[in-house]
Amino acid sequence: MAKKQVKKEQDNTTTFKKIVKWFWIIFAGGIASIFLLFLLASWGALGEMPSFEILENPQTNLASQVLSSDGKILGKYYLKDNRTPVDYKELPKDLVNALVATEDARFHDHSGIDVRGTIRAFAFLGSKGGASTISQQLARQLFVGVRSRNIFQAGTQKIKEWVIATRLERQYTKEEIITMYFNIYDYGNNADGIRSAARIYFGKEPKDLQIEESAMLVGMFKNSSLYNPRRNPEGVLNRRNVVLAQMHKYDYITKEAKDSLQKLPFKIDYNPESHNEGLGTYFREHLKGFLKTWVKDNPKENGDKYNIYLDGLKIYTTIDSRMQSYAEEAVEEHMKKLQAEFFHQNTKKRNKNAPFAKDVEEKSIVNALDRAMRQSERWRVMNEEGKSEKDIVASFDRKTPMTLFSWTEKNNRIDTIMTPRDSILYSKFYLRASFMSLEPQSGQVKAWVGGINYRNFKYDMVKQGKRQIGSTFKPFVYATAIDQLHLSPCDSMPNGPFCIEEGKYGLLEPWCPKNSDGKYEGMRTLRGALANSVNTVTARLMDKVGPANVRALAQRLGVESEIPESPSIGLGTPDITLYEMLGAYGTFVNKGVYVKPVIVTRIEDKNGTVLYEFVPETRDVLSEETAYTVVNLMEGVTQSGSGRRLRHKGLEKVAVYKEIITGYPYEFKNPIAGKTGTTQNNSDGWFIGMVPNLISGAWVGGEDRQVRFASTTYGQGAAMALPIWGLFMKKCYADPSLSVSDGKFPKPKDMTINVDCSKTTTKDPNDPKDPDEDDKLDGIDF
Known part of the structure; x- marks a missing residue:
């Protein structure tokens, strides 16, 4: 036993x-x-698995930033990822605390893998929370990708996450890991990374985020698609409050603070960032063309080309964000009123050809619509798909849902159902506009508005669009005469009828221009003739200097568009861009020195290495005395000529249809030089105005020249374009930080040309003695 x-x-x-x-x-x-x-x-x-080199330099797509001269982000270039990295020091403490409290409370105590959290996750099968550390989540975002639904593959991915997380912990500091995590995450709505998220959802930089805003963004880490602030505000609010509770749980905020913050309502300030939205859309599109040329001519050291959508370049531009904003506001404010009047005058009852003018032939209208169809995106796509012309044309007569532009609707967009053909006609009803502003001394472009709405009307009328320039070309004729003949603004010429005979300058028949006011009597000083755009005086000057010399001067002033050697160019028949005209006018203010307009000052790579710095392109064109004399002449335009409404106080109460002409209280007292321009049949309205350190110009007209006002009352440059300049300058003068000059134009010493007409015996009886004594605007009787 x-x-x-x-x-x-x-x-x-x-x-x-x-x-x-x-x-x-x-x-x-x-x-x-x-x-x-x-x-x-x-x-x-x-x-x-990622190599050591890749771990040291994780490859993420970085958007290139377009920066204004005053340090603001105007926009970005990106294909998919709108990502701009920030440094750890730019992350507010509350944002970092919210992340740690919610996603990885023991982040500072582990080396990539939270053993306690992993054991808990296995023991309770994830019912009491997962075990993914911030480092593991970063590893997944950077190198592993979306978690597979296949159990075996998911397990393999998890192991890879663990390995990469430990490597990341050895390679980077905790602060660097947190920074990369915030920079890599996709918050939806083109908000890639914390900087884009802060700007898009709250209109601010990350460092300026409030605690509740930080909590909302951290809450989105759970699932940014589900917790989308635009689509699921209630869910986002609840998730934000969970994050605040976690911050209290781990002693980052007090209970009182938590309770107070949780009671705050859900609030975002949505600022979409896309190529169609934001400030300077037309400018950014033009800049893209500049960058594509630069990329082609400036490869990397290894021979590869820079990618403006992926390489995180910083493009420092000359645009001033404040001026750009004021310019866009000025265009919108005026064009809303002008468009309302255009609609009023072009109802079908008043004009059966609307939006085309009454005198336009039906054949021209049919051709215009056919041309628009063939230039449309619909035509291009269907043509590339191999569709027949018959099928393509038929598609333009089938109703389809679409979004169109409207000044009166929210966000200027209206959803409707319409045939594409009718939508083309609808869009032609809208008058177009452009505006540009630059510093004459440096050539730096400060504002660029290429149209009324980039989403709907993408053609840029600052640099792409060439239109007949009208009387804004006349200063080139006067400048040539002053330069060659040493004429004075006080010199007089006959105002009688004048013709240049057949055969001269290659004319096939006599050229006999008419004055717009129909008056041909007496003498006119050069100052009075330019101020009131007297065509016969301009023709006499053209005959004295010859069109070849005027053409040559315009080209030296930077006009690259084609200019024929014909005397009619003096009245503004050439098609020229606003961009060219402002560069040319800048020469007059800049003492006769032409400075080519510049839009970029430098370009840096993502590490801050300077890749490009601009070198000004300049040339002497006129003497300082001649340039000043031309400016002095153009001052008369705003003192007693077509631009004198800039001196008026405006009317407080006016009828709607008169408001575009009389309702703007400009009341400028400072010296202003400028010139209006109106083309044949009122197709184009121009105004270019100058003060000593800023030149700005505006153009307004229809997409087609046949779309126009019936009368000069509304179709002249002083009514269509000048108000945009006036509104813009009022806003600039109201902002002292811009330091826009309100002083006199610098006068050269030892002037030999007389510009003081008060001392001359010959007077121009047609000029008012005091610009304020005549309340009639350009002879228009209301």
């Missing part, structure tokens, strides 16, 4: 030893297997 008992105890001991032995074998084997699994994963046996 005793022997059996001893034997039983011995057997039990042996069994226990075997169990212990096998436990340790299994345990050691498990540890070895796990170690081997991790080792294999690190060798790439479970799939490609």
Whole structure:
């Protein structure tokens, strides 16, 4: 019995030893297997792993930033990822605390893998929270990708995350890991990374985020698609409050602060960032063309080309964000009123050809619509798909849902159902506009508005669009005459009818221009003739200097558009861009020195290395005395000519249809030089105005020249374009930080040309003695 008992105890001991032995074998084997699994994963046996070099420099798509001269982000270039990185010091403390409290409370205590969290996750099968650390989540975002639904593949991905997380922890500091995590995350709505998210959802930089705003953005880490502030505000609010609760749980905020913050309502300030939205849309599109040329001519050291959508370049532009904003506001404010009057005058009852003018032939209208169809995106796409012309044309007569432009609707957009053909006609009803402003001394462009709405009307009328320039060309004729003949603004010429005979300058018939006011009597000083755009005086000057010399001067002033050697160019028949005209006018203010307009001052790569710095392109064109004399002449335009409404106080109460002409209280007292321009049949209205350190110009007209006002009352440059300049300058003068000059134009010493007409015996009886004594505007009788 005793022997059996001893034997039983011995057997039990042996069994226990075997169990212990096998436990340790299994345990050691498990540890070895796990170690081997991790080792294999690190060798790439479970799939490609990032190299040391890639870990040191993770490749993420970085949007290139377009920066204004006053340090604001005008926009970005990106294909998919609108990402601009920030440094750790730019992250507010509350944002970092919210992340740690919510996603990884022991972040500062582990080396990439939270062992306690992992054991808890296994023990409770994830019901009490997962175990992914911030480092693991970063590894997934950077290198692993979306979690697979296949259990085996998901397990493999998890192992890879663990391995990469530990490597990241060895490679980077905790602060760098947090920074990368905030920079890499996709918050939806083109908000890639924390900087884009802060700007898009709250209109501010990350460093300026409030606690509740930080909590909302951290809450989105759970699932930015589900917790989208625009689509699911209630869910986002609840998630924000969970984050605030976590911050209290880990002593980052007090209970009182938590309770107070949780009671705050959900609030965002949505500022979409896309190529169609934001400030300076037309400018950014033009800049893109500049950058594509620069990229082509300036490769990287290894021969690769820079990618403006992926390489995170910083493009420092000359645009001033304040002036750009004022310019866009001025265009919108005036064009809303002008468009209302155009609609009023062109109802079908008043004009069966609307929006085309009453005198336009039906054939011209049909051709205009056909041309618009063939230039449309619909035509291009269907043509590339191999559709027949018959099918393409038929598609323009089938109603389809679309979004169109409207000044009166929210966000200037209206959803409707319409045939594409009718939508083309609808869009032609809208008058177009452009505006540009630059510093004459540096050539730096400060504001650029290429149209009324980039989303709907993408053609840029600052640099792409060339239109007949009208009387704004006349200063080139006067400048040539002053330069060659040493004429004075006080010199007089006959105002009678004048013709240049057949054969001269290649004319096939006599050229006899008419004055717009129909008056041909007496003498006119050059100052009075330019101020009131007297065509016969301009024609006499053209005959004295010759069109070839005027053409040559315009070209030296930077006009690259084609200018024929014909005397009619003096009245503004050439098609020229607003961009060219402002560069040319800048020469007059800049003492006769032409400075080519510039839009970029420098370009840096993502590390801050300067890749490009601009070098001004300048040339001497006129003497300082001649340039000043031309400016002095153009001052007369705003003192007693077509631009004198800039001196008026405006009317407080006016009828709607008169408001575009009389309702703007400009009341400028400072010296202003400028010139209006109105083309044949009122197709184009221009105004270019100058003060000593800023030149700005505006153009207004229809997409087609046949779309126009019926009368000069509304179709002249002083009514269509000048108000935009006036509104813009009022806004600029109201902002002292811009330092826009309100002083006199610098006068050269030892002037030999007389510009003080008060001392001359010859007077121009048609000029008012005091610009304020005549309340009639350009002879228009209301």
